[in-house]
Amino acid sequence: MKNIVRFGLISIFTFLTLQIFSQENCKVLKPEISGTYAGKCKSGLANGKGIATGTDSYEGQFTKGFPNGYGTYTWANGNIYTGEWIEGMRHGIGKLTMKTKAGDSIQNGLWQKDVYSGPKPRAPYVTDKTGVSRSNFQKNQTTLNRVLLDITVSGTKNQQLSNFLMSTTSGTETKMGSLVGYDQIVFPVTIKVLYTSSSGFHSYPINVRFEFEIYEPGDWTVNIDN
16 A cells, blocks of 8 residues: 555656656747746747746747747736737737826737737628638738638639639739738738639539728638639
């Protein structure tokens, strides 16, 4: 019985030691919060959900040692930001609450590379569509200002497009794998897409027209399915 208890205590001690060791060797690369870290780790860097504390503190998502995703950052002076992060910078939608003698001062809306850009823009909006069964807009976690089109039929890559045309109010044409679109966009942007496609359930061709507006800067993937 004593041996079982002793073995259990040794196992617990070993586990806790390994946990402490792994946390000590899991680095946070933003100097202001690089004191202590508790959370998920990958290849020696904070990666996933965690809490980091230094001069300031942060609780939320990490990628490769930096706040990346959604989280709350608290400065030593009491200011608090809750919202989106990319590569250790406030980027996306978030709310900054600043402590002043007159009370709280709030900046709530869009941030770009750590700089407040104004109120939250409206959501993407479809202005015209024909021959489209469904569509969706996905914002990716990068600092690019880009829109890529993912054209599918019944949920799979559409390989039978003809008469394809697209136009934009801003940006230069770009391609990433099977996706096409525009890079270096100045938002808001209006993009129009025209093409002919076979239907996933019928043999006759479908003339597709899809026009949309995106107001929020970012790296967007737009799926068009017919």
